[in-house]
Amino acid sequence: MSRITYREALNQAMCEEMENDDRVFLMGEEVAEYNGAYKVSQGMLEKFGPKRVIDTPITELGFAGLGVGAAMAGLKPVIEFMTWNFAILALDQIVNAAAKMKYMSGGQYSVPMVFRGAGGSAARVGAQHSQALENWLVNVPGLKVVMPSNPADAKGLLKAAIRDNDTVCFIENEINYGDIGEVPDGEYIIPLGRADIKRAGRDVTIVAHSRMVGYALAAAEELARQGIDAEVIDPRTIRPLDENTILTSVAKTNRAVVVEEGWRFCGIGAEISARIMERGFDDLDAPVARVTGKDVPMAYAENLERLTMPSVAEIVEAVRVVCGRA
Amino acid sequence: MSRITYREALNQAMCEEMENDDRVFLMGEEVAEYNGAYKVSQGMLEKFGPKRVIDTPITELGFAGLGVGAAMAGLKPVIEFMTWNFAILALDQIVNAAAKMKYMSGGQYSVPMVFRGAGGSAARVGAQHSQALENWLVNVPGLKVVMPSNPADAKGLLKAAIRDNDTVCFIENEINYGDIGEVPDGEYIIPLGRADIKRAGRDVTIVAHSRMVGYALAAAEELARQGIDAEVIDPRTIRPLDENTILTSVAKTNRAVVVEEGWRFCGIGAEISARIMERGFDDLDAPVARVTGKDVPMAYAENLERLTMPSVAEIVEAVRVVCGRA
Amino acid sequence: MVAKQKQVKAKGLTHEGRDYSAKTLHEMHDMMLYIRRFEEKAGQMYGLKKIGGFCHLCNGQEAVCVGMEHASESTDYVMTSYRDHGHILARGSDPTAVMAELLGRAGGVVKGKGGSMHMFDVEKNFAGGNGIVGEQVPIGIGFAFSSWYRNDGRVTICFIGDGGVNQGAVYESFNIASLWKLPVVFVIENNQYAMGTSIGRASAETHLFKRGISFKVPGMQIDGMDVLEVERKMSEAIAHARSGEGPIIVEAMTYRYRGHSMSDPATYRTRAEVDEWRSGRDPIARLQQQMIGAGLGTEESFKEKDREIKKAVAKMVKDAEAQPEPDPSELWTDIYCDPIEGAYPYPGKVG
Amino acid sequence: MVAKQKQVKAKGLTHEGRDYSAKTLHEMHDMMLYIRRFEEKAGQMYGLKKIGGFCHLCNGQEAVCVGMEHASESTDYVMTSYRDHGHILARGSDPTAVMAELLGRAGGVVKGKGGSMHMFDVEKNFAGGNGIVGEQVPIGIGFAFSSWYRNDGRVTICFIGDGGVNQGAVYESFNIASLWKLPVVFVIENNQYAMGTSIGRASAETHLFKRGISFKVPGMQIDGMDVLEVERKMSEAIAHARSGEGPIIVEAMTYRYRGHSMSDPATYRTRAEVDEWRSGRDPIARLQQQMIGAGLGTEESFKEKDREIKKAVAKMVKDAEAQPEPDPSELWTDIYCDPIEGAYPYPGKVG
Ligand SMILES: Cc1ncc(C[n+]2csc(CCOP(=O)(O)OP(=O)(O)O)c2C)c(N)n1
C-alpha cells in the first residue's frame, strides 16, 4: 500500500502491464515527450522508449484506427485520447470497427485494446470540452466501458482492462487526477464487471459513477446527519453493468437515486432506472429518482457551470423526496 | 389527399419547401444526378438545378460541417446522409457544432438545418449498416430528433423540420420507403414535439417509433384477438419527447410496453421507462417492459437477422406479461 | 512468389524484361477467370434472392487483386472495402466458404455473420471486408504499425476506391504512415465511379496517385487491366515498402463492368464507354492473347479451361447451398472474448 | 480597408511597392500593441484565478490577424480555433466584451457562455472560436458555400494551426472547396508547435503551404511576423478567392511567445529559440522601426502610445470586472430558437 494520486495509479498500471507484456504500447497526443497533457504518462517515454510510448499527430480517427489494426494484428494498444471529447471524431473506428470486428469476422479477429483518457466536464472548459461520451459507448455491444472513481480502482481496473481481450473504453476524470488514496503496490487487479459498495446503508441506494461517487458520498454524510442511512454503489464497470449488486441493495433499501454528471435523456441513469423497474419493481416503495447534469450545453461562466452540474444538495434533496422526507 | 409512398411524401415535402424558400437546398451523396440512393430526391435536380440539389464527395464530416456553416450564414440546408450509419463520421459537426453553436455563441448564431436520411437496419446489410444512431442523438440538448412511421407523417414532419429554426435530425427508415398511404396534398404541417395515438385502446400502452410502429399495430391486432385492447403511441418526435401523451395513456391503461429497433442499453426505451417511473409510478399496475433489438451487432444471415430484430411475437408476449396473462 | 519467378521454366514468357513461368501465368489466368465466373454466379444467386443486402461485384477488376496476390507474400496483410470477393478469392480462401457467406450459411468464411461486405480470413491474412468507406485505411496503417513494431518484414496492402480516397481518414493515415515510414502500399482501385459519381465530379485532383504528394507519399499510376503490369509494378511498390522507405500509392486504372451493387442499373454510363473497357481492355482476354502468343495455350484450351471452371463453380455453389443456416445460438457468440458472467448476455434471460 | 489604402496620405510609407497611409500604419501598430497588452492582462487575470479553464494567448502572432483584418472587408467571414482573442479584437469587437467573456460575465461577447475558446461576434462576421481542432474548417467552407450560393462577393478567411492541419476534415474541405471553387482563404498559422509537438514530429510535409497540392489548392508561405507582408499577401490571396478562382492556402510563419495555454510551462522549447523570435522578429518592434524610419513616430511617441494603451486596457478590465455574472436564468436560454412548449425544458420542473 502507498498513498498516491489517481494519476500515479494509472501510470503504475500502465507501467506494470508494459513490463509484463511487450505487446502493450501507449499512443496518443502528447503522451511521450510532454509526459501527457495531464501527466498521466509521466516518465513512460524514458522508461520504455519511443517505440512503445508514441506521440501522434492530432488525428483521432487515424490513430484510433491504427490501434484497431494493430490489435487485430496481435498487439495490445493503449490509445490515449487527450480527453474523450475528442473521441467523437474516432467513433467510427471504436464502434464500427473495434466493437463489431469480432462478430463480423465470425470470431476470427478480436480487438484487444484500451481506449483511455479523461472524460466529463473538468472545470470551466465550456460546451465542446464537456461531453459525457459514456452515454453513447455503453449502448454498443462489443465494447466494455469502465469508469474508476478513486486511485485504487483506477489502478486495479486499468490493469484488468489492459489484460482483457476485448475493447475497453476506459474513462477517467480530470478532476480526480490529483485525488490521493491508498493503492496496493504491484499486482492488483479488479475484475471488470463488478460493482463496489462504497458505503453501506439501510435506507436508500444511491448509484453513482466516476466523479459523482464523491458527490454521492458527501451527500450520504449529510443525509446521515439528517437520519437517513444511504448505501452508495459505484458500478465501476458501466458496460456490462453489475445489476445484481444494485438490485440486491434496492431489495434491502426499497428506494433508489441514480446520479450522473452527463445529460439525462438516454443517460446511464435512465438505463439503471429502467432495470430497477424491470427487475426490482416490487421492491420499490417509491419511484427511482435521477440526479443528472442539466439538459443544456456546458457554459463557461462559473455560476452557470455550477448550476449545470449535479450538486450534493440536489442529491440530498432527491433522496429526501424518494424517502418521503421532502 | 392522394395515395403515395413514404418516399414520395418526403420528396413532396422537400420540393414544396424549396419552392417556398430559396434558402433551402439539398446536399448529399448521390442526391442529384442519381436521384438519390433510395430515390427520395427523384426529379429534384431537374426541378431545382445543380445549385440547389448538389452531389458531394464521400466526406460526411466535411459536408455536414459545410451545412453547419451555411446555416450559420443564413441558409437552410437539408443535408442527406445516404444512411445515418455514415453520420457517425460527422457527429462532431452535428453535436459539437450544430447542437451547441447557439448556446456557445450566446444566441448569436443559430443553425437552422435538417440532417436527414435512412436509419435503422434495413435488410441483410450487416453490422456496420444497422446502427440506430437516434439513441445517441436524443442525448444531446440543442438537437431535435424526428422519426416518422408513415407517409403522411413523413411529409408533415419533414416540412415542419425544414421550417424549424433549430437543427433537426430527421431519421427515415429504408424499409418504409415503399409504404403507401393517404397523404394530404400541398400545405400539411405536423408540429414537432407532438406524439400521435396510432391506435386507441384501454388495456395497455405500447410506445413505438419509426418502423416499430407497424410491428406494434400488428401486435395490437393479434392482442385484440386475444382480448387485450392495446393503445399504440408513436412519439414521432423523440427529442423533445411528448411525455404527456404517453403518461396520459398510461394513467388510463396502467400498463406499458416500449418497443424499439435499436440496442437496449441506454436506448430510447430506457428513457421512456424511466420517465414513466418518475411521473407515472402510481399509475402502474406492472413494471414497464422493453422490447428491443438484441444486444448484439447485426448479423448478415437471414435467421440471425430475424432473431436480432424485435418481433411482433415478442411484443405480444411482453404485453401479455405486463397484463398478467403470460 | 517473387522467389518462384526466379526459377524460370523452359516455357513461359518475358514481359517488360520480367520472366513469368507457365505455371504462374496459368495461375493468374485461372484465378482471374474463376473470380469472373464466381461473381457472375453470385449475381445470379442474388437475382434468385438467395443472396440479400448489398452485393458488390468486381467483374472487370480481376487483374488488380490477382496481380497484387502474385506480387505479395502470403504473410503480407491485405484489407479492402466491401467490394471484397475478388480479393479474398485471390488470397486463396476457400471459394465454397466465400459463397456460403454470401448465402448466409454456417460454413461461410465468417460463419454467415458478415455477408458480402464483411469477408475475413485470418489464416490468409485478409483483414476485410469493411463497409464504411475509407475505414480500412486507418486499420491498414495499424497492421503496418504492428510490422514496424515487431520488425517482422511484412507489408500491408490496403485497397481503397476512387470515391473512398476523398475521406479525411485517408489523409490522416497518409501523414502518419509517411511520418513513421510504415511498410504499407495504398492501392487505389480507380474504376472511375463511386456509385453514380464519376471521379471528376468528386475529386479536385483526379490523378489519384498524386494524392500523397502533400504528405510526401510517392505514387504511381498503373494499368489495372493488365495483370502482368499489376504484378510487376506491385512488386516494385511492395519492395519499396518492405525496404523501410515508407508508404507508396499505386493507382490502378480499372473499370467495373457491372453496376455499383446488384441494385444499381448503372444508367450513368454510356454503353460505348462500358464496351470500350469490356471488349477493348478485358484483363482475362488480354492475358489469354499474350499466353497464346507465347504458345502457352490456344483459343480451344482456354475455352476448355472456362468449361472446367464453370463446372467447378457450379459444384461449389451446390456445396455451399447444401449448408445449413448458422445455429441460432451463434447470435450470442463472438461478441466478447471475455464475456462477464452474470452481466452478459444482457438482458440475462435471453440466449 | 483595401479602399482606404487607395487614398494615400501625404505622409505614409511605401513597402514592396505598396503604399500605406500613416493612418493605416498607426491602426495596425496600435491594434497589434493593444492585442499584446490585452493578452498580457489576460495572463495576469488567469494567474489571479479570475479567468478559468483553458486560456490560449497569441502573443507574438499579432501580425497575422491584424494584417488579415486590413486586407479583408468587414463583410468577409472569419473563423478560427480556440486561440481567438487576437482575431476577434482585430475584427473590431468591443475589448471590454471580450475581457468580460474571459471573466465569465453577463456582458461577455457571448454572455459568458463560451469563454476563451468560444468567442463569436455575428456583427463583425466573426464565427468563432472553435474548441475542437480542425472543426472550423468544414464550417468555413460552409460560409464560403453560402457566398457562392448567394453570389454575395464575400470571402471566408478560415484560420487553422500547424497541428490542426493534419485533421482529415481539413482535406475533405480542401477537396470540396477546390472542386466547387469556393471563395475561401485557408490561413495556416504555423507557429511551429502543437502544444509540445514540434511540426516535424507531426507532419510528413512540413511546408504546410504545399498541403493543398494533392487537391489542386495553391498555396504561399509568408512571414507572419511582418504585418505589412501579411497585409500585402493576404490581399492577393483574398483577391484570388474573390475573383472566383477558388480556394488558396496562406501559410503564415509565426511563433507564440507564451506556452500553449496558461497551464503549459513550454519547457519543450529552448530559451534561445524563443529569444530569437521574441527579440529578433517581433512584429510590433519591426513595424515601429519601419515607421520611425518613415518619420511616422519616435521611440518616445511609441512609448507614449504604449502607456496610453496600457491605461486603456487597465480601464477596460475594470469595466469588465464590474459586470455581474450571467443571470442564472441564462442557463436555459439559447438552446433552441423554437423550444417546444410542454416538452422542453426537460425535465419540466426545472428552469
Ligand atoms: C462512410 C460511407 N459513406 C457512404 C457509404 C455508401 N457507399 C457505399 S460504396 C460507395 C461508393 C464508393 O465508391 P468507391 O470508393 O469508388 O469504391 P467502388 O465502389 O468503386 O469500389 C458509397 C457512397 C458508405 N458505405 N460509407
Ligand SMILES: Cc1ncc(C[n+]2csc(CCOP(=O)(O)OP(=O)(O)O)c2C)c(N)n1
Ligand atoms: C480534436 C481535438 N484534439 C485534441 C485537442 C486538444 N488540443 C487543443 S489545442 C491542441 C494543439 C493544436 O495546435 P495547433 O493546431 O498548432 O494550434 P496552436 O495551438 O499552435 O494555435 C490540441 C492537441 C482538441 N482541442 N481537439
Ligand SMILES: [Mg+2]
Ligand atoms: Mg470507384
Ligand SMILES: [Mg+2]
Ligand atoms: Mg501551432
